[in-house]
Every structure is written in C-alpha cells, then in structure tokens.
Amino acid sequence: MALPTIRELLNSSGPKTGAVARGWIKTRRDSKILSFAELNDGSCRESLQVVFSAENGDFSAVLPSLVTGAAVEIRGDLVASPAAGQKYELQARQVKVYGGCDPEKYPIQKKKTSDEFLRTVAHLRPRTNKYAAMLRVRSELAYAIHTYFRNNGFTYVHTPIFTASDAEGAGQMFTATSFDLTRLAGLPRTEAGEIDFSKDLFGKKVGLTVSGQMEGEALALALGKIYTFGPTFRAENSNTYRHCAEFWQIEPEMAFYELEDDMDLAEDFIKSITRDVMAKCPSDLELFAKYVEPTLMDNLKNITDNKFERLAYTDAVKILEPVNDRFEVKVSWGVDLASEHERFLVEQHFKKPVMLFNKPKEVAAFYMKLNDDGKTVRGMDVLVPRIGEIIGASERENRLDVLEGRMRDLKMKVDDYQWFLDLRRFGSVPHSGFGLGFERMMMLITGISNIRDVTAFPRVPGYAEF
Numbered sequence: 001m002a003l004p005t006i007r008e009l010l011n012s013s014g015p016k017t018g019a020v021a022r023g024w025i026k027t028r029r030d031s032k033i034l035s036f037a038e039l040n041d042g043s044c045r046e047s048l049q050v051v052f053s054a055e056n057g058d059f060s061a062v063l064p065s066l067v068t069g070a071a072v073e074i075r076g077d078l079v080a081s082p083a084a085g086q087k088y089e090l091q092a093r094q095v096k097v098y099g100g101c102d103p104e105k106y107p108i109q110k111k112k113t114s115d116e117f118l119r120t121v122a123h124l125r126p127r128t129n130k131y132a133a134m135l136r137v138r139s140e141l142a143y144a145i146h147t148y149f150r151n152n153g154f155t156y157v158h159t160p161i162f163t164a165s166d167a168e169g170a171g172q173m174f175t176a177t178s179f180d181l182t183r184l185a186g187l188p189r190t191e192a193g194e195i196d197f198s199k200d201l202f203g204k205k206v207g208l209t210v211s212g213q214m215e216g217e218a219l220a221l222a223l224g225k226i227y228t229f230g231p232t233f234r235a236e237n238s239n240t241y242r243h244c245a246e247f248w249q250i251e252p253e254m255a256f257y258e259l260e261d262d263m264d265l266a267e268d269f270i271k272s273i274t275r276d277v278m279a280k281c282p283s284d285l286e287l288f289a290k291y292v293e294p295t296l297m298d299n300l301k302n303i304t305d306n307k308f309e310r311l312a313y314t315d316a317v318k319i320l321e322p323v324n325d326r327f328e329v330k331v332s333w334g335v336d337l338a339s340e341h342e343r344f345l346v347e348q349h350f351k352k353p354v355m356l357f358n359k360p361k362e363v364a365a366f367y368m369k370l371n372d373d374g375k376t377v378r379g380m381d382v383l384v385p386r387i388g389e390i391i392g393a394s395e396r397e398n399r400l401d402v403l404e405g406r407m408r409d410l411k412m413k414v415d416d417y418q419w420f421l422d423l424r425r426f427g428s429v430p431h432s433g434f435g436l437g438f439e440r441m442m443m444l445i446t447g448i449s450n451i452r453d454v455t456a457f458p459r460v461p462g463y464a465e466f
C-alpha cells in the first residue's frame with residue numbers, strides 16, 4: 001500500500017495517531033529510558049526522529065537490529081516534537097524490520113567518507129545525505145527544464161540514439177553493431193577486406209548519437225520550436241572533472257531564430273531553471289552550501305542576477321593575449337580556447353557568466369553559419385564559473401551552397417548528409433539552437449566539482465561499473 005512519505009509526514013497539518021513510516025535507519029542512540037532513531041526514506045533531506053519509550057512497548061528485543069542501514073517500518077503516533085529543528089517526531093508502538101544490516105560490513109558509515117570511495121559503492125551511495133540530495137535536485141532540474149520549454153511554446157521531441165550521422169563531425173561516435181566482434185574471423189568482409197557493415201542490422205555502419213541536433217533541425221523546420229532531452233555519447237578519451245562518455249543533453253532548436261535570439265533564450269533559460277531549482281530545493285541546496293561548496297548561494301545569485309557578458313572571440317583574444325604567461329596553451333587569434341582560458345574569462349576577468357560568440361571557422365563545427373567576414377562563424381558558448389563551457393550553440397548555416405562548400409572543405413562525405421541538405425533545399429529559414437550538458441548544469445546548481453558525482457552511475461574512461 002502506498003503510504004505517506006516522510007516528507008509528507010513532516011509536512012502534516014497536525015499530529016496523527018496510527019502513523020506509519022518506512023525507510024532506512026540513519027543512526028540510533030540510546031539513553032537510560034529512551035532510544036532515538038533517525039529514519040530516512042529518501043523523500044527529503046530531513047529524517048524523521050523515532051522515539052522508543054518503554055511506556056509504549058517493550059522494544060528491547062528489536063532495538064539491537066535498528067542499526068545504521070537497516071530497513072524498517074515503524075507504526076506509532078506522530079506528535080509535536082520538543083526538539084529544535086523538527087516539527088514532528090514519531091512515538092513508536094510497533095516495529096517491523098524488513099532487512100537487517102551488518103554495521104561491520106555496511107560501507108556507508110556516518111563518518112565522512114571520500115567521494116572517491118563512494119564512487120566504488122555507487123549502488124549504495126544514494127543512501128548518503130549528499131547523493132540523495134543530488135538525485136532529488138537532478139529530478140527537479142529535469143522537471144524545471146521541461147516546465148520552461150512547455151511554458152514557452154516548445155514541442156518536446158525524441159531523436160534517435162542509433163544514428164549514422166556524426167552530428168558534430170568530430171569523429172567521437174561509438175560504433176554500434178549487431179556483429180559479434182569477439183569473433184572477427186566470422187564477420188562479413190568487403191572485397192577490400194574491411195568489415196562489411198552493409199550486412200549489419202541497419203544495412204550500414206551506425207553509432208550512438210553524439211547530439212540530436214541534426215534530427216532536431218528537421219523537426220524545428222516543421223514544428224517551429226522543439227527541444228530534445230536525452231542521452232548522448234562521446235568516445236572522447238577525456239579523463240577530466242567535466243567529461244563523461246555518456247551524458248544527457250538538452251537541445252532546443254528554433255526556426256526563424258538568429259544568433260541573438262538564441263543567446264537571449266539561452267540566458268533566460270539558464271536563469272529561469274536555476275531560480276526554479278532554488279525555489280524547489282532550498283534544503284538540499286543548503287546541504288551543498290554547508291558541506292560541498294561554501295560559496296554556492298553566491299554563485300547561484302551570480303547566475304540569476306547578472307546580465308551575462310556577450311563577448312566576441314576577437315575581443316576575448318585581446319583580453320587573454322596579454323596574460324598568456326598564465327596559460328599552458330598560449331592564446332593568439334585562431335586558437336581554440338580551452339578550459340583554462342574560459343575559466344580565466346569568467347572567474348578572473350568578468351566574474352560572471354560569459355557568452356563567447358563569433359569564433360574562427362577553423363575551430364567550429366561544420367554546421368555553424370559563416371559570418372560575412374568569411375573567417376568567423378555564428379557559434380556561441382555559454383561559459384560559467386568553475387566549469388567553463390556549459391552550452392554550445394549556433395545559428396545554423398541555412399544557405400545550401402555555403403554549407404555544401406564547407407562540408408567539402410572539411411572532406412565530409414556530402415552524400416551521406418543529403419537529408420540534412422534537403423532542409424536547405426526546401427523552405428530553408430534562418431534557424432538556431434543550442435545544447436546544454438545536463439550534468440554540467442548539475443555541477444553548477446549543486447557546487448559538486450566532479451561530473452562523476454552528479455549522475456548516479458557515471459560512464460567515464462576506464463569505468464563502467466554497475
């Protein structure tokens with residue numbers, strides 16, 4: 001039977017006899033006449049204090065099993081609590097132990113454990129306050145994102161995960177095949193001796209999508225404003241605090257939007273979802289401010305209250321070049337700015353989010369619209385403190401001849417992209433979009449500094465446990 005959660009019990013409008021709570025014991029302490037247990041069910045940061053008094057029953061046999069990690073059901077009376085910081089406590093009358101827990105072996109102990117250790121027990125770390133809070137915030141953030149787009153006239157679309165198009169043209173696609181690659185000798189071969197993917201399930205070589213953008217463009221050029229929210233995959237061997245091989249991306253795409261409209265949307269979107277989560281998860285965010293990132297609340301205010309700086313690439317270079325001695329990679333016009341440069345701009349120079357636009361075409365994706373100068377493109381990155389790039393965006397090249405020329409220059413197989421070019425052949429319009437990395441947004445909102453700790457089961461180089 002569905003029972004009220006502890007969150008609901010703690011928000012009750014009054015005391016209640018015959019209340020039931022189920023969850024996991026966080027801690028128990030005993031005094032001479034009373035015992036107290038903190039019971040948490042994951043519904044909120046707060047635990048319900050359960051009081052065991054000899055007046056209400058003989059708990060001496062069951063108390064030793066009420067150890068950290070044990071799963072229990074407690075029946076009793078919800079009464080106003082004399083203790084500070086909690087409205088109610090539960091006076092136990094009956095206890096049922098679902099599953100015991102050996103305190104010697106249970107890896108989740110009250111004492112502070114490191115993030116590195118907790119990653120090795122990712123199946124149990126959601127039982128800690130921090131990771132449960134992270135997962136609740138993750139859920140609220142996803143909901144805030146859907147709410148934002150829903151309130152602004154967007155259609156939620158689903159783009160494929162198996163795809164033959166490398167949407168970023170960066171060669172980071174995982175190959176997906178129905179062939180048994182452990183038996184290479186048995187695989188069909190072309191005359192040239194290569195694996196013959198025309199005999200594979202899809203009749204061609206496919207991979208896992210790196211981005212839903214291209215299919216998103218097709219849908220935007222029919223529905224006007226769309227967004228995707230789904231998993232994307234990149235086989236980049238980047239062992240950093242901000243890269244995952246599997247991450248979720250939110251990709252809005254809008255017909256008739258130029259780059260400036262795209263920037264307005266991206267800024268409003270980031271601010272709006274940040275405010276929304278701040279309003280919905282005050283207690284969980286307070287936990288992060290207390291135990292993870294002391295400057296969190298100021299950082300979030302910095303996002304919501306400041307106008308993002310809009311900075312052309314050429315102007316960024318003028319700021320960075322004079323301080324080149326700080327950087328590992330020296331900046332000059334044409335260099336692809338790296339995390340160290342991005343972070344200098346946002347953390348040291350502007351001290352607020354920056355929207356960096358008009359980068360050189362040599363360091364840009366093939367689909368970004370070429371500016372009239374012939375050198376830069378209408379692409380844009382949103383950079384934020386502590387993380388660097390959180391959004392990659394652009395106005396799309398909507399001129400058939402220019403796009404085809406660019407693809408040829410990049411030695412792309414133009415024939416494979418005919419459907420994408422059709423969007424420029426038939427009723428082409430200016431259009432723009434962006435991709436927000438969901439995990440990076442989670443890092444921003446929680447102050448958690450490693451991407452491995454903002455997703456329940458991270459997929460990173462050398463690691464795919466669970």
Ligand code: 4AD
Nearest residue numbers: 211213243244247251390391392433434435437440
């Ligand atoms: O800048 P990216 O590569 O842009 C695109 O994929 C475009 N197709 C988006 C679009 O215009 N529709 O990736 C977008 C965002 C990045 O800014 C970053 O936040 C995140 O996705 N991202 C990653 N997050 C975690 N791990 C990785 N390996 C990531 N690569 C990109």
Ligand code: MG
Nearest residue numbers: 381389391392
């Ligand atoms: Mg990018």
